Amino acid sequence: MSQSKAAGKLPVKNDLGFFEIRMESIGGLGANVAGKILTEAAILGMGMNGAGFASYGSEKKGTPVKAFVRICEGSHAVRVNSPIEEPHVLAIFHEALAKAIPVTAGTVPGKTTVILNTRKTPAQARDFLKLEGGKIGTVDAMEIAMATGSRVNMVMMGAVAKASGFLDLKALENAIQEAFGRKYQALMKGNLEALKRGHDEVKFEEFPVDGKYPATPFRREVPKLGYENAPIGGAIYSVGNMRFKDLSTSRTGMIPLFIVDKCTSCGECDITCPDYCFVWEKGKDRKTGKDGMILLGINYQFCKGCLRCTHICKFNALLPVKEAEQDLDKITVKHKFLK
Ligand code: SF4
Ligand code: SF4
Numbered sequence: 001m002s003q004s005k006a007a008g009k010l011p012v013k014n015d016l017g018f019f020e021i022r023m024e025s026i027g028g029l030g031a032n033v034a035g036k037i038l039t040e041a042a043i044l045g046m047g048m049n050g051a052g053f054a055s056y057g058s059e060k061k062g063t064p065v066k067a068f069v070r071i072c073e074g075s076h077a078v079r080v081n082s083p084i085e086e087p088h089v090l091a092i093f094h095e096a097l098a099k100a101i102p103v104t105a106g107t108v109p110g111k112t113t114v115i116l117n118t119r120k121t122p123a124q125a126r127d128f129l130k131l132e133g134g135k136i137g138t139v140d141a142m143e144i145a146m147a148t149g150s151r152v153n154m155v156m157m158g159a160v161a162k163a164s165g166f167l168d169l170k171a172l173e174n175a176i177q178e179a180f181g182r183k184y185q186a187l188m189k190g191n192l193e194a195l196k197r198g199h200d201e202v203k204f205e206e207f208p209v210d211g212k213y214p215a216t217p218f219r220r221e222v223p224k225l226g227y228e229n230a231p232i233g234g235a236i237y238s239v240g241n242m243r244f245k246d247l248s249t250s251r252t253g254m255i256p257l258f259i260v261d262k263c264t265s266c267g268e269c270d271i272t273c274p275d276y277c278f279v280w281e282k283g284k285d286r287k288t289g290k291d292g293m294i295l296l297g298i299n300y301q302f303c304k305g306c307l308r309c310t311h312i313c314k315f316n317a318l319l320p321v322k323e324a325e326q327d328l329d330k331i332t333v334k335h336k337f338l339k
Pocket of ligand 2: 256274275276278303306308309
């Protein structure tokens, strides 16, 4: 890999000599890979030193992932392996994560630049994340990824490079080529376009610490249950706890849209759906007037966007559409027993 920039100096660093990036994501959006590529670009492409690593659960997809990148100048040794608590750049790959975990913990106004994958403006993102203040960037990474045939991680890497002020796009392009070029050459054009668009289209705004929202200091998340206090035999004491489950973070841009006029309540979608998203009620068939179970709609809280239902419905009553173009509050139908 060619070195696209002379071994450079960091624009800012913490007391230990590092520029630190934390990426908050969910399994499947590629934060782990993004962390590795950013690290490789800095080390092999820019003559710096650093480390990239991630923490994630046992599931392959759908659970929170944290990816960490620590970059220092070439002469500096890396002797720290702990998670990044107060990052210079915090990239949030999916806005629904903010509902599930304290993604903004450890952000410091004046130090941290927060980037959110969203259609919101930076001001709306600040209110959504309840940030104390500081620099906030927003980019519609899902839309760009879909338009370029790429992934959210490429767009977010471009935005992170812009926020860092020193990560070189050419070095990133080389690292992406190195990672995917041989095996997935056909995807390279889209990936590089997504990277560039993320870099060019992220919009930043700076907010003062005005008392609107409190500070969010870093706190280590401790699992409620561990080997010392888990119930014997793995018994679940909190009966019906699936009602709190929110699978929206698993979606990658598309959802099924229910077209009520076309539905015959045949039930095929319900058998196909792995997550019991469909809401039914006893009633009269819309066409024949006969008594039976009638499909009312979809509870998107449980929908992970696999789109299996759209393939199975032979009446075109379930269409794959972009989530960002729908008002989920309006089209979600709640199960009666969850209201
Ligand atoms: S498969 Fe289609 S027609 Fe049948 S119940 Fe589901 S949405 Fe309605
Ligand atoms: S997209 Fe998948 S999870 Fe969502 S309703 Fe359809 S089958 Fe169920």
